[in-house]
């Protein structure tokens with residue numbers, strides 16, 4: 220059944236609202252994956268596509284690792300390690316312990332089950348399959364009915380400019396525990412990247428586009444900086460809404476707040492809204508940040524209050540319903 224505009228009457232709090240399908244979410248990292256999961260749980264099967272950042276992808280011992288694709292995939296399948304957000308629940312590290320016996324002390328932990336994802340992805344890439352085809356195959360095997368779409372199939376590598384020089388993302392994020400002061404983000408290969416046909420088609424069909432609460436510089440940023448992506452999103456007549464990754468002056472996880480500060484932006488939902496100005500129609504911010512509503516609305520978008528901290532699946536679902544709740 221093709222979804223275009225469906226009037227689905229939910230008797231949630233005896234409220235009737237239009238649900239504009241299909242929905243496209245932009246996500247990367249743990250926060251984005253949680254909202255993508257909430258959207259998947261709130262929508263009819265097959266009506267959600269998630270475009271995922273691939274700038275964090277890197278090679279480790281010859282294996283191609285796609286942390287954000289895996290975090291979204293594991294989260295949507297319910298297999299993710301809930302405490303840390305990435306990796307698989309119940310995974311072990313026997314493989315890493317054996318590597319340590321060989322004197323390989325890895326700062327990047329690969330679980331034994333997680334390793335199978337990297338082995339299979341690397342094998343299929345070497346067989347000439349695209350990242351998009353591989354992700355679709357892995358996600359389908361895990362029973363995921365949403366489309367998980369790499370932003371592009373070409374290699375893009377995120378580096379951050381720091382006083383210690385240009386650091387690749389995982390060295391900065393994991394090895395240095397994102398302690399370095401970031402003055403800029405460099406996306407190597409971005410000029411040769413292009414949105415995949417699947418991504419462009421998902422943008423074309425979307426009635427609602429959601430910028431998930433991911434890092435605006437190294438998760439949402441790389442997606443929007445794929446040549447042609449921003450124009451395709453701006454040309455879309457979809458309703459565009461973002462959820463602030465900054466709550467009460469801090470990021471819930473990761474370096475988004477520190478990066479806003481070190482790159483000269485206000486460390487608040489307003490700072491994020493300024494980065495998305497001209498792209499989104501609406502910004503959802505946490506109850507804690509209610510005082511910022513007029514400042515955000517001065518940027519030419521509406522601002523709405525919600526509980527944006529997602530601890531449980533119910534929280535994820537509730538936030539997704541607020542995001543989708545387009546009161547006509």
Ligand code: FO1
Pocket residue numbers: 247248249275285286287289290305306326327328329330333389392393438
């Ligand atoms: N993050 C860490 O802080 N330490 C790790 O050892 C680590 C391993 C890891 C393995 C697979 C994977 O998919 C993600 C992993 N992450 C780890 C998280 C990852 O660095 C970040 O989630 C993303 O790159 C940030 O978007």
